[in-house]
Amino acid sequence: MLRVPSGYGPRPTGGGFETFSWYFFRVSGVALIFLAIIHLILMHVTTDVACTSYQFVAHRYQNPYWRLYDWLLLTLALLHGMNGLRVVIDDYVRNRGWRLFLLSLVGLATLAFFLLGTITIVTFQPVASGLQGASCVTH
Numbered sequence: 001m002l003r004v005p006s007g008y009g010p011r012p013t014g015g016g017f018e019t020f021s022w023y024f025f026r027v028s029g030v031a032l033i034f035l036a037i038i039h040l041i042l043m044h045v046t047t048d049v050a051c052t053s054y055q056f057v058a059h060r061y062q063n064p065y066w067r068l069y070d071w072l073l074l075t076l077a078l079l080h081g082m083n084g085l086r087v088v089i090d091d092y093v094r095n096r097g098w099r100l101f102l103l104s105l106v107g108l109a110t111l112a113f114f115l116l117g118t119i120t121i122v123t124f125q126p127v128a129s130g131l132q133g134a135s136c137v138t139h
Contacts, residue, residue: 021083021086021087024079024080024083025080025083025084028076028079028080029080031076032073032076032077032080035069035072035073035076035077036073036077038069039073054127058124058126058127061124061126062126067121067122067124071117071118071121071122074114074117074121075114078110078113078114078117079110079114082106082109082110085106086103086106089103089106090103
């Protein structure tokens with residue numbers, strides 16, 4: 001029979017990674033609610049979708065706090081989601097070899113996406129000429 005957890009199980013005892021993971025899920029989940037709502041309001045409510053262009057991002061990334069905000073959103077969302085995938089694999093993949101393979105794949109994908117996102121956010125440099133798209137940003 002398929003067991004569907006309610007999410008209200010007891011807190012892990014004894015410390016270690018599973019206890020950290022349990023706390024991280026809750027803290028990152030609450031933080032992501034606020035970060036995602038702010039993101040949706042700024043990117044989809046107060047800004048016309050036609051204006052969400054390279055120019056918009058280039059103008060926004062002139063402020064290092066926006067880069068930090070986007071990096072925090074990337075980090076928490078990626079780690080929260082991949083940690084959830086790790087828990088699902090631990091719960092439902094019974095074969096030890098397959099579980100090790102899939103957990104390794106999740107770890108490598110997490111590292112690859114984190115590095116790609118971080119490199120993109122940190123090294124982004126606006127191009128001075130040849131900008132395409134809507135001109136909604138006023139300088």
